[in-house]
Amino acid sequence: MGLQIRGIEKIYPDFRLELDFQVRQGELLILLGPSGCGKTTTLRLIAGFIDPDTGSLAMDGHRIDTLAAHRRRIGIVFQDYALFPHLNVRDNIGFGLRMQHWSPGDSRRRIQELLHLVSLEGYAKRKVTRLSGGEQQRIALARALAPQPRLLLLDEPLSALDAKLRKNLRIEIRRIQRELGVTTLYVTHDQEEALVLGDRIAVMREGHIEQIDTPERIYNRPANLFVGTFLGQANLLRGRLVRRLGSPDGEMASVDTSIGSLQARWPVPGPAGAAPAIGREVTLFFRPEHCSVDRQGSGKTRSSNRISARVVRKEYLGSHQLVEVEAQGEYLTLDLAQQKPLSGDGTVTFSVDPSNICLFPGR
Amino acid sequence: MLFVLLLAPAAFLLLFFYFPLGSVLVGGLTDRSGRFSLAVITSLLGDPYYLRIIGFTVWQAILSTLLSVLMGLPGAYLLARYDFRGKRLIQALTTVPFVLPSIIVVLGFVRFFGNNGILNRFLMSLFGLSEPPLRILYSLQAILLAHAFYNFPVVVRIVSSLWRRIHPSTEEAARSLGAHGLRLFWRVTLPQILPALLSAAALVFIFCLLSFAIVLVLGGGPRYTTLEVEVYRLAKVSLDLKTGSALALVGAMISLLFLYAYIKLQQRSSFAERMTEEVERPRLGSMLGSLRGVVYLLYLLFMALVILAPMITVVAYSFQLRSGWGQQAISLEWYRRILSGGPYLRAVANSLFFACMTMLLSLPLGTILAYVGARSRFAGGRVVEAVMMLPIGISSIILGLGYLKAYQQLPWRIVGSWYAIVFAHTVIAYPFVIRVASATFRKIKSSLAEAASSLGAGPWRLFWYLELPLARSALITGAAFAFGISVGEINASLMLYNERLITIPVMVYRLIGSYNFIGACAMGSVLMLFCFLAFLIIDRAGGEVG
Numbered sequence: 001m002g003l004q005i006r007g008i009e010k011i012y013p014d015f016r017l018e019l020d021f022q023v024r025q026g027e028l029l030i031l032l033g034p035s036g037c038g039k040t041t042t043l044r045l046i047a048g049f050i051d052p053d054t055g056s057l058a059m060d061g062h063r064i065d066t067l068a069a070h071r072r073r074i075g076i077v078f079q080d081y082a083l084f085p086h087l088n089v090r091d092n093i094g095f096g097l098r099m100q101h102w103s104p105g106d107s108r109r110r111i112q113e114l115l116h117l118v119s120l121e122g123y124a125k126r127k128v129t130r131l132s133g134g135e136q137q138r139i140a141l142a143r144a145l146a147p148q149p150r151l152l153l154l155d156e157p158l159s160a161l162d163a164k165l166r167k168n169l170r171i172e173i174r175r176i177q178r179e180l181g182v183t184t185l186y187v188t189h190d191q192e193e194a195l196v197l198g199d200r201i202a203v204m205r206e207g208h209i210e211q212i213d214t215p216e217r218i219y220n221r222p223a224n225l226f227v228g229t230f231l232g233q234a235n236l237l238r239g240r241l242v243r244r245l246g247s248p249d250g251e252m253a254s255v256d257t258s259i260g261s262l263q264a265r266w267p268v269p270g271p272a273g274a275a276p277a278i279g280r281e282v283t284l285f286f287r288p289e290h291c292s293v294d295r296q297g298s299g300k301t302r303s304s305n306r307i308s309a310r311v312v313r314k315e316y317l318g319s320h321q322l323v324e325v326e327a328q329g330e331y332l333t334l335d336l337a338q339q340k341p342l343s344g345d346g347t348v349t350f351s352v353d354p355s356n357i358c359l360f361p362g363r
Numbered sequence: 364m365l366f367v368l369l370l371a372p373a374a375f376l377l378l379f380f381y382f383p384l385g386s387v388l389v390g391g392l393t394d395r396s397g398r399f400s401l402a403v404i405t406s407l408l409g410d411p412y413y414l415r416i417i418g419f420t421v422w423q424a425i426l427s428t429l430l431s432v433l434m435g436l437p438g439a440y441l442l443a444r445y446d447f448r449g450k451r452l453i454q455a456l457t458t459v460p461f462v463l464p465s466i467i468v469v470l471g472f473v474r475f476f477g478n479n480g481i482l483n484r485f486l487m488s489l490f491g492l493s494e495p496p497l498r499i500l501y502s503l504q505a506i507l508l509a510h511a512f513y514n515f516p517v518v519v520r521i522v523s524s525l526w527r528r529i530h531p532s533t534e535e536a537a538r539s540l541g542a543h544g545l546r547l548f549w550r551v552t553l554p555q556i557l558p559a560l561l562s563a564a565a566l567v568f569i570f571c572l573l574s575f576a577i578v579l580v581l582g583g584g585p586r587y588t589t590l591e592v593e594v595y596r597l598a599k600v601s602l603d604l605k606t607g608s609a610l611a612l613v614g615a616m617i618s619l620l621f622l623y624a625y626i627k628l629q630q631r632s633s634f635a636e637r638m639t640e641e642v643e644r645p646r647l648g649s650m651l652g653s654l655r656g657v658v659y660l661l662y663l664l665f666m667a668l669v670i671l672a673p674m675i676t677v678v679a680y681s682f683q684l685r686s687g688w689g690q691q692a693i694s695l696e697w698y699r700r701i702l703s704g705g706p707y708l709r710a711v712a713n714s715l716f717f718a719c720m721t722m723l724l725s726l727p728l729g730t731i732l733a734y735v736g737a738r739s740r741f742a743g744g745r746v747v748e749a750v751m752m753l754p755i756g757i758s759s760i761i762l763g764l765g766y767l768k769a770y771q772q773l774p775w776r777i778v779g780s781w782y783a784i785v786f787a788h789t790v791i792a793y794p795f796v797i798r799v800a801s802a803t804f805r806k807i808k809s810s811l812a813e814a815a816s817s818l819g820a821g822p823w824r825l826f827w828y829l830e831l832p833l834a835r836s837a838l839i840t841g842a843a844f845a846f847g848i849s850v851g852e853i854n855a856s857l858m859l860y861n862e863r864l865i866t867i868p869v870m871v872y873r874l875i876g877s878y879n880f881i882g883a884c885a886m887g888s889v890l891m892l893f894c895f896l897a898f899l900i901i902d903r904a905g906g907e908v909g
Contacts, residue, residue: 050812069816070825082810086832095828099819147818265407 001025001060001118002084003046004181005149008055016242017041019055023151028184030194030214033204036229039187043153048072059150070099075144075182077154081136083128089115089139090124098149114142118177133167136306143174145180147158152184153176158193170197191231195219203227220287225360228285235332237262237284241276241359253290253359255284259327262305264357276361283360288322288335290356294349305357308349309334323348366862369735372728372751379786380754383765387615390608390768403609413593415740417613420589423503423578424571427510430559431567434511435518438666439556439793441518441659442524449649455902456670457520460513461844463674463891465576466849466868467750471673471888472509472581474680474880476500481676514598521566525559535721547684558628565625573758574616575854576868580875590614591854593758598764598858601768608768611761622756674891681884697885706862707882710870711889714850715783717866719787726842728789729796732835734826736797737804742818755794762787763858783859784866788849795848796841803837804830835887836904843904847897851890867893 003023010017017038024028031039044050046057048069057065060136064072075096090111097107116122118138125132128139135234137157144152159168174197176182187270188194194201194216202212203226211223222228225236241255244266246252253268253276264284267276276282309325309332322339325348334350394400407413438725441447442454475481476499483495490496499505536561537551553560575591582588588596590610597607607634647663650656684692701707732751754762766787770777777783808828815829853868867890874883 045738047813047817049816068821069813070819070821072817073819075818076814078806078814079809080810084811084829095815095820098819098828099815099824110581143814143818192776201386268726 001212002027002062004056004058005046006056006058008045008052008057008103010041010050010052015207017045019045019203019209021209021212023183023185024200025060025183026181027199028174028186028197030198030201031185031187032201032230033189034196034199034341037204038203038207039189040155043076043187045158046151046209046243047074047076047153063092069163073150075147075149075151075152077137077140077144077157079159081133081140081160083140083143084138085129087128088124088290089120089128089131093140093143093146095143100147101276110146110328114146117179118142118172128239133161133228134169134321137161137169139178141176141317145182147177148337152182153182154186157186157189157219159188159190166193173197191307205230222285222358225283225285225362228358228360233288233333233335235286235288237330239282239284241282243282244278250355252354253282254362255282255359257330259307259309262307262352262357263354264359265355266358273362276359284363285354285358285360286356288333289337290335291332291350291352293334293336294351305352305354306349307351308347311346311348325350366807372731375724375786376754376790377652378536379756380411380638380762380790383762383769384757385762385765385770387611387765388609390605390626391610391612394770395605398659403605403807404612407606407609407613412611415616416588416590416593419587420572420591420614421617423506423510423587423589424568424574426503427507427514427571428564428568430507430511431515431518432564434669435522435563436560437662438515438519439522439526441647441663442523443529443649444531444644444646445659447663449663453667454520456667457523458898458901459670460516460570462851462894462901463513464853464868464894465513465574466851466853466871467677467887467891467894468509468673469576469869470875470880470883471545471676472505472512472577473875474676476505476508500581501587503587505581505583506578506587510571510574510583512673514570516666516670517570518560518563521563522556522559526556529555532879538634546833557836562625562628565621565628569618569621569756571815572621573760575635575758575760576872580872591758594760594764595854595858598767604764604768607764609765610843615757615761618758619756636896639815677720677884677887677891680881681888683884697882701883701885701889706865707870709863710865710867710886713781714890715893717785717788718846719851720781720785721792722842722845724789725793725796725845726838729793729841729845730800730838732793733797733800734804734830737777748895751797752794754790759787759791759852760858761855762790763855764796766855767816778859779861780862785849785855786863787855787859789845791852791855792845792848795844796838799837799841799844799896803834807833807879839904840901843900847894847901850893850897 002025005019005021008019019042031042033039041050045052048067052065053171056063084095084249085240087095093111093114094107097110102110111124115123116288118141120135120138128136131139150178158169161169170193186197198214198215201215203210205226211218211227218227219224219231228234239262241253242256244251244256245254245263245330253261253266255264255266262284307327309327311323312326312331313324314321323334323336325334368745390400391404392399394402442450473480476497477483478495478498478500483497486492486496499508533555534547534551537547542550573591575595578587578589579592579595590616594607594611594614598601599611647656647659681697683692684694684696685770701711711732741875766778766783811829812825815825820828851868856866856869857872860866866884869884870891873888874886
């Protein structure tokens with residue numbers, strides 16, 4: 001059920017798109033990636049505006065890639081809204097209903113329903129050119145949803161709006177999507193939007209999907225360095241893998257780095273690559289907020305990953321502070337939430353739980 | 364699907380444009396026995412009489428163009444850089460050359476500058492002269508002045524529309540670097556407006572090259588004859604269709620050459636459009652204390668006068684009682700005569716009928732071609748576009764000649780029927796429909812079409828419910844153009860008419876020929892009324908021209 005994308009390929013002179021994934025029934029899947037990674041092309045392939053070179057698309061078990069765009073019953077919300085300027089709000093929402101030959105009565109009721117859903121009752125007779133950006137976006141959403149599409153596609157729907165409106169609207173999009181349970185594919189390059197909105201996130205890079213998983217796992221267990229550094233801030237340390245250890249928390253790896261020996265979670269071999277070999281170059285990855293400062297006199301002895309460093313810079317951000325530190329020529333960032341002020345001598349000792357350190361092969 | 368759409372227009376053009384054109388081609392390139400031969404053309408090109416005509420045709424067009432550019436450039440500057448009361452009106456007036464029939468310009472010119480015209484009568488009464496002091500008519504000057512007066516608004520319109528979009532900041536930067544006056548214009552402003560200036564000049568040049576009625580009447584004889592007029596004379600007076608065809612070919616080569624240059628220039632001009640936001644422009648009203656402001660104002664007045672003078676002259680004269688001296692009685696005599704039936708009313712009815720039919724034919728024709736042109740992405744699109752736009756580069760005299768030649772042998776009598784004139788008018792008018800329509804179709808954002816498509820609209824409903832409504836005002840403009848062009852068309856009409864099929868412009872021409880100026884002005888006023896209606900619609904709908 002949902003949307004199956006199987007073996008889709010589209011080859012351009014300077015770009016190659018390869019897709020094989022699924023949007024599950026009723027979920028909101030985020031397609032996240034830097035600009036030019038092929039997100040929008042993916043959307044347009046699914047919508048039927050571009051034909052793939054190979055592969056198939058199936059919706060609820062039925063192939064749709066053989067259908068023309070106007071027969072696929074896919075609702076789309078465009079980045080520039082694409083509201084029909086010659087029609088008012090009601091006729092914009094009713095356009096799809098008219099194409100599907102709804103009766104005038106049903107059509108009127110459905111339009112009212114949608115106006116209510118996007119909280120714009122009373123806007124029916126307005127000209128779309130007179131609406132604000134946020135209102136236009138809601139109407140665009142209502143228009144896409146009106147003919148009860150089997151799949152909803154949103155192409156960076158909030159990118160043209162200002163930050164505050166963006167936050168409000170994404171909550172609303174989430175609510176509406178949940179309420180209707182419509183299978184949804186949402187393209188964005190905004191990582192915060194992705195984390196907040198997505199049931200799952202697919203991170204794209206140069207025409208293929210790097211990882212597809214829940215926001216928590218994408219953030220905390222990135223499949224590779226690209227995914228890890230694309231979302232959120234990260235500390236990277238190069239080193240050499242020296243040992244594999246057993247521990248109560250599972251398999252651990254011991255890595256020699258310029259700031260000493262650190263322990264990290266033994267990586268689960270991904271589908272693409274085998275586990276790293278002992279003696280190889282590896283990169284350790286951990287988030288600034290996973291660093292906890294050892295307080296003076298606290299008897300924390302369990303942690304093996306203790307790092308002493310010199311404070312280089314502090315950035316006070318209100319609810320938390322970012323501290324840049326230096327140890328043996330390596331620069332790291334700590335995100336310290338509501339902690340006591342650091343000691344006066346300009347040094348800090350902190351530790352990182354090995355289970356929060358990811359290990360990636362290579363550098 | 365796009366190819367299926369093309370079938371009807373292609374068939375129409377094949378039958379009523381390419382077939383007649385081909386017969387002119389064959390006529391010019393064969394000898395009397397029908398074999399292929401360049402003899403007719405080479406003997407033509409060796410004949411000093413025809414060489415002089417070719418030379419004169421190009422020469423008068425060059426001079427007319429220069430004069431138009433010189434007259435139009437200041438106007439373009441004022442419209443681009445200043446705001447003033449009545450600006451909207453002046454801008455609207457620059458559309459006039461596109462809708463005012465040339466025969467009205469001729470008539471107004473004769474009535475204003477003629478030996479018995481307003482200017483001479485005014486000068487005679489002022490200085491107590493017994494002879495008209497200005498004898499301009501039937502000379503090169505008359506042709507040049509009429510061309511310049513007729514066409515300089517084209518320069519104003521095209522150049523100012525680009526000039527307006529060039530941000531003044533480049534000039535301000537240049538000024539801060541020490542450039543001013545002519546150097547500033549030459550080094551900074553001119554290079555930026557040059558694409559528009561060249562494309563306006565090329566357009567005016569083509570208009571003057573193909574100008575017919577103005578040369579026919581104001582040139583007044585073989586000394587000042589151009590290719591168009593000579594082809595007409597050969598076809599209708601000497602009845603020598605063969606020489607006419609050969610000469611027409613030479614003319615077509617020349618005009619197509621310049622049309623190609625014009626299209627190339629237009630493509631360049633599109634790169635220069637950059638300013639999107641509106642800047643505040645100084646108001647002319649606050650400058651009236653300075654000499655500069657007064658000069659600007661005088662120019663604007665002059666410009667309005669030159670555009671309006673022929674029209675006002677024609678309307679005013681139409682109410683005179685009798686041609687002659689000193690009698691100023693106002694009368695509706697001629698309007699009574701027109702309304703009482705007979706040939707005058709028939710001309711009016713014919714013109715209206717032809718214009719409506721032309722509109723009905725050229726609107727779907729132009730719309731389909733514009734749509735296919737805007738939507739097709741195949742490599743041959745350019746070729747198709749060129750084939751469809753070719754009629755712009757073929758003068759209507761040649762078209763008329765083609766009709767006379769091509770349909771001679773057919774069992775089906777086309778020449779001498781109303782549809783010959785309607786088809787000819789349609790061929791002349793539909794490129795204008797294409798112009799306005801394709802600009803609009805291209806402007807429709809692709810996301811709109813995709814949105815409609817994702818909502819279930821197939822190609823036909825996409826067109827019907829989205830693209831057609833969005834192009835509505837452009838299509839209204841196109842229809843009004845087609846109407847205006849047909850109602851004022853004289854060249855092909857003159858080639859193809861007979862007593863039963865006479866139109867208003869042809870009637871005006873014949874009345875001028877018999878020195879019946881009041882009658883000519885009355886008919887001319889009726890003609891202008893129709894053109895004015897077309898103009899109002901164009902101005903209201905706001906489609907872009909030129």
